[in-house]
Amino acid sequence: MKLTTKMRYGTRALVDLALHQDQQPVPSGEIAERQQMPVKYLESILVLLRNAGFVRTTRGAMGGYSLAHDPADISLAELFDVLEGPDALVACTDGPDCDRYDGCVTREVWARMYAASREVLEETTLADLVSRAREKQHASGNMYHI
Amino acid sequence: MKLTTKMRYGTRALVDLALHQDQQPVPSGEIAERQQMPVKYLESILVLLRNAGFVRTTRGAMGGYSLAHDPADISLAELFDVLEGPDALVACTDGPDCDRYDGCVTREVWARMYAASREVLEETTLADLVSRAREKQHASGNMYHI
DNA sequence: ATAATCCCCACTATACACATAGGAATAGGA
């Protein structure tokens, strides 16, 4: 039941962008270096984030990525829907995809699990992660790691 | 973030066993047929469940599988620990496996997500699923599907 | 013009889900 790297990297990339919002657009190379993730793979995730409207891109020299919205307006649940997809956890929680749908008792448990997970993500905004990251930076003197 | 089939099949297999506890040991073929899952794959999961002490096996003709404990004493969380493993969701929630451990703000969210999921599973026992299954059988007249 | 940057395509590696083949143990009948 691993969380995909898309979600983990995607989240950290957005936090990184939020921490450097004041500057010029941030190139993928900088994010990748700070966040210790493969550039090319990160770029493929940034495409998804752009298509979903989370980030804006500026092409060419001095270009890069920037947040499209205020971090306080972005919940991790929205991100989750894009990067993990609508049938995260199990494929059958939201529709009768399998023969056992009506009589299935395990599905109800997985649905409760999904709801509980998603509630945590709904409660957490990008801004929460950013302020938490700033606290930690102050405590440790480490500018980069998130 | 899909739940593995190990967990899904394993849970349904145990519910199936609980529903046929009164009889002789239940052969894997019967479980597989009722639960519509590949026999050989099911058997590989039953090995894990045997090693973890959830089921007892009887070899040879008239053999099969039976529950080792009362369904009321088995929470889905215990099953989860065996079939999804200790680092379900992400590998780093319980120890400093990565360089970013101390400063990582996303890890805390994944940890809360994990805790929320697991709480749902702690609250649910095999007996809960079994009684729910019996209700549904009565309602639909369907003896087998779970 | 040049360097920096996003963007697209195709390829490789790894893990999980599932299948196949056979071996070992046991119950029950001849």
Place this chain on the structure above:
DNA sequence: TCCTATTCCTATGTGTATAGTGGGGATTAT
């Protein structure tokens, strides 16, 4: 007691999705 069908058990092979790599084209500031 021996034979045979039944069953668990182990090991290995195959398909598919995710993770990650690499090359090169399009765009833009300087």
